Amino acid sequence: MASNKKRLMPSSSNNNSLLPWLGISLIVLLLDQLSKITIVKLFHYGESRPVTGFFNLVLVYNKGAAFSFLAAESGWQRHLFTAIGIAAAIYIIYLLRKHAGQRMFCWALALILGGAIGNVIDRIVYGHVIDFLDVFVGNWHWPAFNIADSAICVGAVLFVLDELRRVGK
Template identity: 45%
Template structure:
């Protein structure tokens, strides 16, 4: 197999691992937790089973049902772009890692939307009476991937106008 093909397929394997972890943890949470009843783990961390028909922070959750297919379409379109970028930039470890994490997370939430019509969330962080909306492993992977993309962009911006577009293209 040519190096270019095998490189991006390895990153696709990471996306599959993120998907597997996400689906396994959601299955566990769905079986072990009662909906809406927090289980205190630490002073800042609860497990609580919630179902989100919207996007991040329950955006459009009460929109009446059409949002399910809207988010499915957006996820499929973004995933197609990520697959193309992953194949194109497979040699850049930072970018490929970021794309693979976002792709795996998107696949996990897409699976929920297609099979359940909603996304299973169960991780809740809180401090001083303030609660962050519940999230899942897919959301964590997406967030980490976006942080890495931003970091790559900042690194490229600091390198100056003669640096390759999109940050460091050397993968270092």
């Protein structure tokens, strides 16, 4: 009976294992917010500076979601995307706590969490997301993005790879 109780009780190392993942999210959040503050101080809205033959820094605002989805709406989308971001963050923290020992899965969630919170902060503070990374080929430009968006995308790729790895077992 005592051995069964021991297995059912979470160990103290499991309770603390949430902290490294939150630390990764915090690093993403800090890099995202510091980069946005820097760009806002150095650039005027719409200003673009070439870095390479395929990459510019540019200050633009996105009132919508990914790829400016719903950006032209009257403003209600700000509240919707803020609420979705907060709900996602809460759910991700729950998943991180529940699956703290699954490294790739938690890396994915931690990156997504940091990015989601970074963009939520923008929506709350500025009313829009600050984007500044402009990648292009010839005259074709991807929609501008930021470090938070990059972390979310990398996290999504890791999430898919983790799922494919599990299915392959």
